[in-house]
Amino acid sequence: MxxxxxxxxxxxxxxxxxxxxxxxxxxxxxxxxxxxxxxxxxxxxxxxxxxxxxxxxxxxxxxxxxxxxxxxxxxxxxxxxxxxxxxxxxxxxxxxxxxxxxxxxxxxxxxxxxxxxxxxxxxxxxxxxxxxxxxxxxxxAAPVLTPQPAAPPAVVPADGPVPVISPLVRRLAREHGLNLRELAGSGPEGLILRSDVEAAIRAAEAPAAPAAPAAVAAIGERVPLKGVRGAVADKLSRSRREIPDATCWVDADATELMAARAALNAAGGPKISVLALLARICTAALARFPELNSTVDTAAREIVRLPEVHLGFAAQTERGLVVPVVRDAQARNAESLTAEFARLTELARTGKLTPAELTGGTFTLNNYGVFGVDGSTPIINHPEAAMLGVGRIVPKPWVHRGELAVRQVVQLSLTFDHRVCDGGTAGGFLRYVADCVEQPAVLLRTL
Missing domain, CATH: 2.40.50.100 (RNA polymerase II/Efflux pump adaptor protein, barrel-sandwich hybrid domain)
Incomplete structure (x- = not known):
């Protein structure tokens, strides 16, 4: 049987x-x-x-x-x-x-x-x-298998605990004055889901909204905040609530960096990406300014400085913004970083990143220049302490060796948690990054 x-x-x-x-x-x-x-x-x-x-x-x-x-x-x-x-x-x-x-x-x-x-x-x-x-x-001979129907939802006793999917959903109901015993859960065995509470909140608020004239009435599109997009929304909201951030920025002449990349790629072997060179500069800067590779333990009122650099990088996908993480970036060279960026970007594009590849970052590199913009003041990826932003690299007028010339210029910005360091440390980090961009030979001291 x-x-x-x-x-x-x-x-x-x-x-x-x-x-x-x-x-x-x-x-x-x-x-x-x-x-x-x-x-x-x-x-x-x-x-x-x-x-x-x-x-x-x-x-x-x-x-x-x-x-x-x-x-x-x-x-x-x-x-x-x-x-x-x-x-x-x-x-x-x-x-x-x-x-x-x-x-x-x-x-x-x-x-x-x-x-x-x-x-x-x-x-x-x-x-x-x-x-x-x-x-x-x-x-x-044996009995023919037939589909088994799902069991009917169990009835929750009037004086028993209310089955709720998570404490966050319970808190959401409490903040809006909802009685969970009056809700019918749509989950298995009457489990109350977040969507059930949100629907009850909308129903409770609907009568208070003034009715629009029939001639101009319109129904807007509602996009649920769930999955990856919902998780990003929750994390960014928490970052804004908890982290007192500040941003500093500087323009840098990236002409020599681009020339160094062209020389590396002309020498043969796997091609090196600009993002990989910037990541290598980041890890060298974090070795000099470890305050920025840290997190804040608010419960213990302690700053935790982290020994390894797990470098996150922002990647835009059809399912929303994701931040894959390159593990132990401080131990990788430019060629290894290029390969790992390519691997994680492809997994992000196809939606196949694992939870382990999306968590555990200690510092984020945000190349928003790919969107054709020069600057930005990004939100720190909680619970990290800083994020380096890189704008587009474009030809601009620049004073080079005392003369006006057309150079490849990039804007760099650093958004940092003001609890882990002051402006002097943040400025020193950003200035070192800019110096390495303008004179890649500076990196030879740390290789």
């Missing part, structure tokens, strides 16, 4: 408590192998393919595409141990063996998925005269 096992949304790591179903990769009746990805979900960190630890026939799915589910909610059920030929179509021996797996692999963790290839899909044949499967010998 086959056994129906329930697969729940696993812990995706990094403190994530929920995920949105973006795309189902299997349907009811499909045969799945152990560790085969079955659903693509979007968390506040990244897009993730979730593998199933069971092999067998999918009998039910829970949640439509676009639905948010909390960690631990049922994703699907799988019937394992089905006899080949009774419930599924005949297939090759390897695929049949994969379908008969009855033990989980244990590889579903922290939202990464596995690299196992997907098994060939096979579907349960519908029962009845219109789709009757070929008869089998009596000795091999």
């Amino acid at each position: 086959p056994q129906v096992l329930e697969f729940k949304l696993p812990d995706l790591g990094e403190g994530l408590t929920e995920a949105e179903i973006v795309r189902w990769l299997v349907s009811v009746g499909d045969v799945v192998a152990v560790d085969q990805p079955v659903v693509e979900v979007e968390t506040a960190k990244a897009m993730v393919e979730v593998p199933c630890p069971y092999g067998g026939v999918v009998t039910a799915r829970f949640g439509e595409e676009g639905t948010e589910l909390p960690v631990g909610a049922p994703l699907l059920t799988v019937a394992v141990g089905a006899a080949e030929g009774d419930a599924v179509e005949t297939a090759s021996a390897p695929a049949a063996a994969a379908a008969e797996e009855s033990e989980g692999s244990g590889n579903v963790l922290v939202g990464y998925g596995t690299g196992a290839p997907a098994a060939r899909r096979r579907r349960v044949r519908p029962a009845g005269p219109a789709g009757t499967a070929p008869s089998a010998p009596p000795s091999s």
